[in-house]
């Protein structure tokens with residue numbers, strides 16, 4: 275489909291556990307469009323994390339075709355996939371994954387450094403944290419922040435290089451509803467003001483209520499795809 279940021283076509287993913295094959299994805303189709311605020315839902319084991327990992331070039335499909343920004347991932351080397359992840363994508367995981375010995379600002383700076391940003395990275399890190407109303411946390415280490423604050427810093431870090439696409443696997447799983455709401459408002463601000471596209475998996479009805487589109491998986495395929503508003 276035209277202008278799809280991510281195009282997943284007839285994708286299968288098998289995992290081998292000893293001699294047993296688990297068919298995690300079974301011929302799944304999904305096109306993600308610019309500006310989507312897309313929530314992937316479905317029972318435990320339905321394939322949400324597997325799908326996000328494929329879209330994020332963290333893993334490779336067994337069959338079918340995954341295109342991200344028009345590039346067919348199966349044709350890319352491991353190194354090219356790593357480069358695509360670093361330069362074009364933002365990731366948010368359930369367990370915030372901040373570096374414990376670094377402050378919030380240093381965590382953001384660290385990722386900008388990996389992305390090749392030069393001496394302006396300190397200012398860039400400060401400004402993204404301030405823009406997302408996290409200015410008072412810049413000098414705090416993860417152990418000095420609440421879970422909600424850590425997750426908001428993790429989102430700031432994921433978007434510091436202005437990726438076009440942010441993938442989040444159960445981003446609110448460890449948060450209470452107030453913190454979850456703050457996180458969602460922040461992500462929606464980034465979508466509305468900067469046109470970033472978000473895809474998140476969730477079991478959380480609050481997250482679903484914020485989504486512009488809800489895709490339901492069951493047994494490794496899409497069983498419904500609903501756009502709201």
Ligand SMILES: Nc1ncnc2c1ncn2[C@@H]1O[C@H](COP(=O)(O)OP(=O)(O)OP(=O)(O)O)[C@@H](O)[C@H]1O
Nearest residue numbers: 289290291296298317318319320321322323324325
């Ligand atoms: N590395 C792996 N090795 C073997 N099986 C796996 C692996 N990863 C996932 N699976 C299996 O693939 C299926 C889909 O798993 P997946 O983690 O994508 O589900 P999910 O929808 O994210 O579930 P949850 O809501 O519990 O996070 C499950 O049957 C799971 O056991």
Ligand SMILES: [Mg+2]
Nearest residue numbers: 322323324475
């Ligand atoms: Mg999962």
